[in-house]
Amino acid sequence: MKVLAVLSQKGGVGKTTLATSLAVAAEADGKQVALIDLDPQATATFWHDTRHRETPAVVSIQPIRLSAVLNAAREQGTDLAIIDGAAVQREIAYDAAAVSDFVLVPTKPAVFDIKSMTETIRAIQQHDKPLAIVLNMIAPTGVENTDAFDAAAVLGVEICPVTIGNRKSFFRAQGQGLAAQEFEPHGKAAEEIDRLYAYTCIHLYNRQSGQSVEQPAVDEVVTA
Numbered sequence: 001m002k003v004l005a006v007l008s009q010k011g012g013v014g015k016t017t018l019a020t021s022l023a024v025a026a027e028a029d030g031k032q033v034a035l036i037d038l039d040p041q042a043t044a045t046f047w048h049d050t051r052h053r054e055t056p057a058v059v060s061i062q063p064i065r066l067s068a069v070l071n072a073a074r075e076q077g078t079d080l081a082i083i084d085g086a087a088v089q090r091e092i093a094y095d096a097a098a099v100s101d102f103v104l105v106p107t108k109p110a111v112f113d114i115k116s117m118t119e120t121i122r123a124i125q126q127h128d129k130p131l132a133i134v135l136n137m138i139a140p141t142g143v144e145n146t147d148a149f150d151a152a153a154v155l156g157v158e159i160c161p162v163t164i165g166n167r168k169s170f171f172r173a174q175g176q177g178l179a180a181q182e183f184e185p186h187g188k189a190a191e192e193i194d195r196l197y198a199y200t201c202i203h204l205y206n207r208q209s210g211q212s213v214e215q216p217a218v219d220e221v222v223t224a
C-alpha cells in the first residue's frame with residue numbers, strides 16, 4: 001500500500017478538493033482507495049455523505065489513530081491511502097508526512113499563501129519525504145505564478161508541472177458529492193486531474209500511468 005498526503009497548514013488552498021479528486025482518479029485506475037480525513041471539520045467525510053456511492057471509502061479520524069488506521073487499511077487490501085490534512089495544525093502535517101510516500105502541498109499562487117506554505121514544507125522536510133508544491137486555482141494570466149516558482153526554488157522543493165486552474169466545475173461537483181472529472185468528464189478540470197494523477201503515480205510507483213503530465217501554456221488555462 002502506498003500513502004499519499006495532501007497537506008498545508010493554510011486553509012482553503014484545495015487540500016480536500018485535490019485529495020477527493022485524486023481518490024476518484026485512483027479508483028478509476030483500478031485501485032482500492034481509502035481517503036483518510038484528518039480535518040476536524042470533516043469536509044471530505046461530508047463530501048462522501050452526499051455522494052450516494054460507497055467508494056472511495058472515506059474515514060474521518062483523529063490524527064492519533066493515523067498509523068493504526070493505515071495498518072488496518074493495509075490489511076484490508078487497500079492499494080492507496082490518501083490523507084486529507086487540516087489547516088492550522090502543524091503537528092497534523094508533521095505526523096502525516098511521517099507515514100507518507102509522497103506529499104502534495106497545494107497553494108494558491110499569491111504571495112501571502114506562499115509564505116504560510118513554508119512552515120508546512122519545513123515540517124515535511126524534517127522527515128525527508130518527497131514532496132511537491134501544486135499550484136491550485138491559478139488565474140488565466142498566471143502573472144503571479146513566478147512568486148511561487150521563486151519560493152519553491154528557495155525552499156529546494158519540486159513544483160508540480162501540472163497546475164490546476166480556477167474552475168467552477170470543482171466546487172459544483174463537490175456540492176453533489178462528485179469529483180470534477182465525474183461532474184464534467186471532458187472538461188478542463190478533468191484533464192488537469194488526470195495529469196496530476198499521472199504525475200503522482202510517477203512519484204508513488206516510479207512509473208507513468210499512461211497520461212501525459214505536460215502542462216499546457218498558461219494562456220490556455222481559462223476559467224471554465
Ligand SMILES: Nc1ncnc2c1ncn2[C@@H]1O[C@H](COP(=O)(O)OP(=O)(O)OP(=O)(O)O)[C@@H](O)[C@H]1O
Pocket residue numbers: 010011012013014015016017018039043085086087136137138164165166167168170171172174
Ligand atoms: N481549482 C479550483 N477551482 C475552483 N475552486 C476551487 C479549486 N480548488 C478548490 N476550490 C474551492 O475552494 C474552496 C476551498 O477548497 P478546499 O476545501 O479543497 O480547501 P482546503 O485546503 O481543503 O480547505 P481547509 O483548509 O478548510 O480544509 C472550496 O470551496 C473548493 O470548492
Ligand SMILES: [Mg+2]
Pocket residue numbers: 015016017039043044084085086
Ligand atoms: Mg479541507
